[in-house]
Amino acid sequence: MLTVLTLVTGVAALLLAAWCGWAAYRDQPTKDWHFIGMAVVSLLAVVQLVVGIVLLARGEKPEQGTTIFVAYLLGAFACVPAAGFMSLAERTRWGSVTVAAGGVVLAVLEVRLYDIWGG
Amino acid sequence: MAVTEEKPTRTRLISGPGMLLVWFYGVMVVGAVSRSAYQIATEFDRAPLAYSLSAVAGVVYGFITYTLVRGGETARKAAQFCCAAELAGVLIVGTWTLVDKSAFPDATVWSDYGMGYVFIPVLLPVSALYWLRRNRAVTP
Numbered sequence: 007m008l009t010v011l012t013l014v015t016g017v018a019a020l021l022l023a024a025w026c027g028w029a030a031y032r033d034q035p036t037k038d039w040h041f042i043g044m045a046v047v048s049l050l051a052v053v054q055l056v057v058g059i060v061l062l063a064r065g066e067k068p069e070q071g072t073t074i075f076v077a078y079l080l081g082a083f084a085c086v087p088a089a090g091f092m093s094l095a096e097r098t099r100w101g102s103v104t105v106a107a108g109g110v111v112l113a114v115l116e117v118r119l120y121d122i123w124g125g
Numbered sequence: 126m127a128v129t130e131e132k133p134t135r136t137r138l139i140s141g142p143g144m145l146l147v148w149f150y151g152v153m154v155v156g157a158v159s160r161s162a163y164q165i166a167t168e169f170d171r172a173p174l175a176y177s178l179s180a181v182a183g184v185v186y187g188f189i190t191y192t193l194v195r196g197g198e199t200a201r202k203a204a205q206f207c208c209a210a211e212l213a214g215v216l217i218v219g220t221w222t223l224v225d226k227s228a229f230p231d232a233t234v235w236s237d238y239g240m241g242y243v244f245i246p247v248l249l250p251v252s253a254l255y256w257l258r259r260n261r262a263v264t265p
Contacts (some may be wrong), residue, residue, distance in 0.1 A: 032158070065234050073163060073167075074163065077159055077163070081155060081159075088148075088151070088221060091129045092147070092148055093144075094145055095139075096139070096140065096141070096144040098141060099140045100142055100143075100144050100145055101140075101144065102138075102146050104144050107145060107148055107149065108148065111152055124227075
């Protein structure tokens with residue numbers, strides 16, 4: 007369950023990154039549609055956070071430790087919203103670049119989460 | 126300075142590419158601080174030097190982020206100084222980890238020039254220094 011979710015979130019994050027990267031390439035700020043995309047990716051991260059906590063509550067143990075696992079879950083959860091708010095403050099192509107960077111960072115976090123959980 | 130000139134507002138350091146820099150610095154703050162806090166709390170004895178260096182890196186990143194967000198000429202100079210220190214840190218620690226691996230039983234944020242962080246630690250100060258130089262207060 008968690009592995010599938012990690013994969014889906016990671017791919018969604020990369021798609022978001024590509025999409026916002028495209029907007030930046032075309033010299034555009036993030037628009038409503040981009041924010042909907044960010045909301046979808048953030049929602050996935052929330053679901054992942056909840057599922058992760060439920061798994062922990064059930065007594066399952068991440069391979070590399072519970073603290074690290076929770077820290078990464080929280081980081082993944084905060085990543086895209088933070089970048090989204092920054093793009094609201096920066097209504098140029100650079101806001102789009104920031105969200106694209108946020109997507110890439112989230113994808114990296116997902117890879118780490120996969121390792122930490124133990125595949 | 127011309128007398129008629131209005132009191133200049135603080136130079137904004139986070140407009141345009143500056144916003145991207147703040148994002149990356151923010152990520153590095155979270156990465157370095159949480160990592161070192163965890164490692165110092167749980168396994169400090171294993172690699173005290175490495176974990177302390179990560180903590181220092183985290184503090185420097187935090188300060189740079191703050192100066193960037195605050196803006197203004199003083200903050201810009203402080204940021205410039207810290208970015209130079211950061212660059213020196215990455216280069217020195219990066220070389221150190223390559224030359225004397227035994228000093229570092231575990232990795233720091235700056236090991237191998239930040240390879241574990243896709244070389245962001247070495248690219249970031251370079252681009253930040255460039256950005257800060259471009260935003261120098263224009264001398265009258």
